[in-house]
Amino acid sequence: MIRNSQWDLGISFVGCGSAMPHKVITNDQLGQRVDTNDEWIKSRTGIGERRVIGENESLIELATEAAFDAIKMADWDVKTIDLIILATSTPEDLFGSAPKIQSNLGASNAVAFDLTAACSGFLFALVTASQYLGSGAMKRAVVIGADQLSKWVDWDDRKTCVLFGDGAGAVAIESSENESGLVGYDLKSDGSKGGCLNLSQSNIFLDLVQGVTHQKGEYLPIQMEGKEVYKFAVKEVPIILGELLDKYQINSECIDWLLLHQANQRILDAVASRFSIPSEKVLSNLRHYGNTSAATIPLMLDEAVRDQRIKSGDLIACSGFGAGLSWGAALFYWHGPH
Numbered sequence: 001m002i003r004n005s006q007w008d009l010g011i012s013f014v015g016c017g018s019a020m021p022h023k024v025i026t027n028d029q030l031g032q033r034v035d036t037n038d039e040w041i042k043s044r045t046g047i048g049e050r051r052v053i054g055e056n057e058s059l060i061e062l063a064t065e066a067a068f069d070a071i072k073m074a075d076w077d078v079k080t081i082d083l084i085i086l087a088t089s090t091p092e093d094l095f096g097s098a099p100k101i102q103s104n105l106g107a108s109n110a111v112a113f114d115l116t117a118a119c120s121g122f123l124f125a126l127v128t129a130s131q132y133l134g135s136g137a138m139k140r141a142v143v144i145g146a147d148q149l150s151k152w153v154d155w156d157d158r159k160t161c162v163l164f165g166d167g168a169g170a171v172a173i174e175s176s177e178n179e180s181g182l183v184g185y186d187l188k189s190d191g192s193k194g195g196c197l198n199l200s201q202s203n204i205f206l207d208l209v210q211g212v213t214h215q216k217g218e219y220l221p222i223q224m225e226g227k228e229v230y231k232f233a234v235k236e237v238p239i240i241l242g243e244l245l246d247k248y249q250i251n252s253e254c255i256d257w258l259l260l261h262q263a264n265q266r267i268l269d270a271v272a273s274r275f276s277i278p279s280e281k282v283l284s285n286l287r288h289y290g291n292t293s294a295a296t297i298p299l300m301l302d303e304a305v306r307d308q309r310i311k312s313g314d315l316i317a318c319s320g321f322g323a324g325l326s327w328g329a330a331l332f333y334w335h336g337p338h
């Protein structure tokens with residue numbers, strides 16, 4: 001089922017930003033720790049290096065910087081922001097990290113909360129924010145995707161550690177009576193396959209008082225069945241994108257940019273070939289950052305807007321997918337600052 005995105009108001013994409021940690025870890029460096037090498041990683045994933053948050057950095061700082069850049073591009077007074085959603089699976093505070101970002105930004109009139117949907121998180125947060133704007137309940141929102149999976153990767157597991165990195169990206173969106181940037185979207189979940197990719201709690205119970213135990217708050221490192229996740233992505237992403245294109249009667253030739261969650265270059269290529277989208281229109285920065293989870297889509301968007309590949313009026317076909325399992329797609333026009 002494709003959800004109806006016919007609101008009273010349109011959604012305009014007016015700003016974007018990103019921020020990355022300074023520390024770079026190359027494939028060769030990983031090869032010093034686990035039995036892997038640059039050739040294997042590049043040929044199987046397209047990844048050349050990734051960034052890792054170091055001692056003098058923090059996820060909240062990166063997310064704040066990304067949001068600040070997006071607000072600056074949009075040329076907004078921070079006091080006019082109504083909503084901040086932080087998509088993350090790796091908050092610094094399990095009670096929520098978004099309010100700290102709101103405070104850092106000085107966006108005192110904004111309500112701020114976290115949303116978790118793993119690598120689909122940014123897209124889920126974007127669609128969530130759009131409901132408030134499209135209905136007229138709110139006018140301006142900042143949607144951030146930021147993750148620090150380096151905290152939860154088993155750096156001795158070569159099957160997962162080569163894939164992930166840290167980073168943050170953000171967009172500024174506002175309701176608009178004249179333009180509708182967000183054409184349509186769809187979101188999906190399949191919890192029955194959730195075991196393919198987990199960052200789950202450990203089942204350690206400690207004695208509390210006589211006859212009563214309590215669960216220790218602790219998580220296990222990321223566990224993944226890589227092949228299953230790969231098959232899921234190359235099957236479901238073309239389906240959800242194809243349904244959206246059909247619904248809005250948009251020919252794939254009209255897509256200016258394919259902007260997928262940056263998980264693996266082979267996934268990007270497989271999806272592009274299903275729609276006969278030439279490689280020049282497929283956005284990828286996997287080589288430099290790997291999979292930064294909820295951050296990949298706004299990070300890639302920001303890079304391509306700032307180097308002027310994406311221009312005002314370009315149509316972007318976007319899809320996020322990952323743990324849950326969860327996945328989603330959106331078609332939107334990039335507008336840019338007024």
Ligand code: COA
Binds near residue numbers: 035119226227322
């Ligand atoms: N370096 C060298 N060899 C490695 C390796 C590494 N980092 N990781 C695995 N291998 C080995 C395996 O042990 C296996 O060896 P074997 O044949 O002797 O048993 C061989 O390489 C092939 O492993 P396999 O798991 O079949 O590789 P693959 O082609 O499926 O690629 C992934 C593995 C993880 C790159 C791929 O499955 C993938 O990208 N899946 C999607 C993961 C993803 O995107 N997750 C996040 C979603 S948001």
